[in-house]
Amino acid sequence: MDERVPRDFETLRTTILERRHSLPKRIAQIAAYALDNPDDIAFGTAASIAASAGVQPSTLIRFAQQLGFDGFTSLQLVFRERLRERNSSYDERLAALRAKAEEGAGHRAIFDGFVAAASTSLNDISGRLNEDHFEDAIALLAKAETIYVLAKRRSYPVASYIAYALGKLKIRNQLIESAAGLNAEMISFASPRDAVIAISFSPYAPAAIEEARVISEQGVPIVAITDSSFSPLAQFAKVWFEVAEADFAGFRSLSATMALAMALTVAVGEKRRDAGRKRKT
Amino acid sequence: MDERVPRDFETLRTTILERRHSLPKRIAQIAAYALDNPDDIAFGTAASIAASAGVQPSTLIRFAQQLGFDGFTSLQLVFRERLRERNSSYDERLAALRAKAEEGAGHRAIFDGFVAAASTSLNDISGRLNEDHFEDAIALLAKAETIYVLAKRRSYPVASYIAYALGKLKIRNQLIESAAGLNAEMISFASPRDAVIAISFSPYAPAAIEEARVISEQGVPIVAITDSSFSPLAQFAKVWFEVAEADFAGFRSLSATMALAMALTVAVGEKRRDAGRKRKT
DNA sequence: TATGGATTGGAATTATTATTTCATATTGCC
DNA sequence: GGCAATATGAAATAATAATTCCAATCCATA
Structure with missing residues (x-):
């Protein structure tokens, strides 16, 4: 084996792609197969791989030799190494983190627990977002004159970030909170041309539910983020999202x-910008 | 092979863990090795694995047979299948999400972008948390009479969640915000027996920095969460954490x-509970 | 279209590897 | 402490798989 033998999969891949066109027919065939089915190369036997690729075992060995390996076995090692070095899967990683958090005492375990909970939640929502609802919600919010943001207690941080972001995007918005106890008045200004983003999770803060009820009775459309279809918030909402947040140590x-x-x-910001551009042209 | 042979890795794992204590010594030894080094089982030869685990090849085969397989080869298939089926790596997954977010137009891409940003940030901090600083911060906060929470603008949601959680844990705290513009007075009440959690990221909100300066001059210890050692917040802090948050579309x-x-x-809540218990006994 | 060189197929050979066997050691039980 | 049952070690054997070899085929070139 000379010194230029590819030792890692990426180098090997590049080498194969470079030489692709100068390879004899059957060798090219097995080369293509190898890049398309690297797992098969890693696990199979020379005979089984050759059969799957439609060539003779000897061709497979010639292929390996062309690349500088001294036989199929050494070529296969590269393909195995690739699988080995590939990081552990997302799920395993999470499971490990969660396990550490559960069994392990100590403060580090607490930290791991929160990281695991957050990762789990993100992972979950990533696969579950209903795109139609998402589009509906964006459309609804994009045409609102003022977006009211409603969330209490543990959901309040989200509301405050939404308000911050809407402000940055120059979208008129109103966070429903008032140190002076003027929430009811604030709500009474909302009209059907406005819209609400309401967020509440079980146990639903009574104030949030009550305010959502009032505001929906005024005909203001509500986009809700909540945790289940039984949520009282869902019944008032035009569009609602179910978000399952993992919790740790009692904090979601x-x-x-x-x-x-x-x-x-x-997305609402983008949609508005697009709409504005259209109107101008 | 009877019908109860584990065909997937998880089942196999569970089975092994269940029987762990009823297995003979050497078999238990190889069982432990198998669960600790699944990749080695997937790729190694019976002889090489046996050598690594410190047993004879025949023991390895007996182990497989105990589990219902008819030999090492069929056991190995399960370990190989695991590698095959294992999802793409965490990094690959994130990269895919990020790629979709970048190239893809549409609103779904925006969502993916935020999920990717959040996942990246979590992944990053998970490996970088300095445990010593973490312990120091906990000790410092646990002995404070009142914990002041200081964060403005985009960091404010975090502060509000901290305040909520501290309240839930019955830890006296004060969120430094005042609709009436009384922040300065609020700060003046803080003493060296209290402590501050301050959060600020570039571009540092001037108000947050100024308040942190004043409060640190009063001798109140500060735990800071910020984004670099050049952060003005770091210089006022007794303990500080560097958190690199990924951003998307301009929002971190x-x-x-x-x-x-x-x-x-x-963790502060736990430490206090422990300390309280000790004082009583 | 004839010729030399390169390529390919298939079987024979060699090597490696799993499995079995049997002697020995260990353990649990009366 | 002795006996049977179980577990273990080491080497022999069987199975499987990689590699080699050679004849057949293909292809480019004159």
């Missing part, structure tokens, strides 16, 4: 809710 | 900061 992660909230906000 | 993720903040809060 907000990461998935945050990601959704930010996506909604920025 | 808060997921890592949130996780750290919650971990701090809960």
Whole structure:
């Protein structure tokens, strides 16, 4: 074996792609197969791989030799190394983190627990977002004159970030909170041309539910982020999202809710900008 | 092979863990090795694995047979299948999400972008948390009479969640915000027996920095969460954490900061509970 | 279209590897 | 402490797989 033998998969891949056109027919055939089915090369036997690729075992060995390996076995090692070095899967990683958090005492375990909860929530929502609802919500919010943001207690941080972001995007918005106890008045200004983003999770803060009820009775459309279809918030909402946040030590992660909230906000900003551009042309 | 042979890795794992204590010594030894080094089982030869685990090849085969396989080869298939089926790596997954977010237009891409940003941030902080600083911060906060929470603008949601959690844990705290413009007075009440959690990221909100300066001059110890050692917040802090939050569309993720903040809060709660218990006994 | 060189197929050979066997050691039980 | 049952070690054997070899085929070139 000379010194230029590819030792890692990426180098090997590049080498094969470079030489692709100067390779004899059957060798090229096995080369293509190898890049398309690297797992098969890693696990199979020379005979089984050759059969799958439609060539003779000897061709497979010639292929390896052309690349500078002294036989199929050494070529196969590269393909195995690739699988070995590939990081552990997302799920395993999470499971490990969660396990450490559960069994392990100590403060580090607490930290791991929160990271795991946040990751789990993100992972979950990433696969579950209903795109139609998402589009509906964006459309609804994009045409609102003022966006009211409603969330209490543990959901409040999300609301405050939404309000911050909407402000940055120059979208008129009103966070429903008032040190002076003027929430009811604030709500009474909302009209059907406005819209609400309401966020509440079980146990639903009574104030949030009550305010959502009032505001929906005024005909203001509500986009809700909540945790189940039984949520009282869902019944008042035009569009609602179910977000399952994992919790740790009694505190729910907000990461998935945050990601959704930010996506909604920025998407609304984009949609408005597009609409504005259209009107001008 | 009877019908109860584990065909997937998880089942196999569970089976092994169940029987762990009823297995003969050497078999148990190889069982432990198998669960600790699944990749070696997938790729190695019976002889090489046996050598690494410090047993004879025949023991390895007996182990496989105990589990219902008819030999090492069929056991090995399960370990190989695991590698095959294992999802793409965490990094690959994130890269895919990010790529989709960048190239892809549409609103779904925005959502993916925020999820990717949050995941990246969590992943990053998970490996970088300095445990010594973490312990120091917890000790410092646990002995404070009142914990002041200071954060403005984009960091404010984190502060509000900390305040919520501290309240839930019955830890006296004060969020430094005042609609009536009384922040300066609020700060003046803080004493060296209190402590501050301050959060600020570039571009540092001037108000946050100024308040941190004043409060540190009063001798109140500060735990800071910020983004670099050049942060003006770091110079006022007794302990500080560097958190690198990924951003998307101009908005920074808060997921890592949130996780750290919650971990701090809960850890402080635990430490106080422990200390209280000790004093009583 | 004839010729030399390169390529390919298939079987024979060699090597490696899993499995079995049997002697020995260990353990649990009366 | 002795006996049977179980577990272990080491080497022999069987199975499987990689590699080699050679004849057949293909292809480019004169």
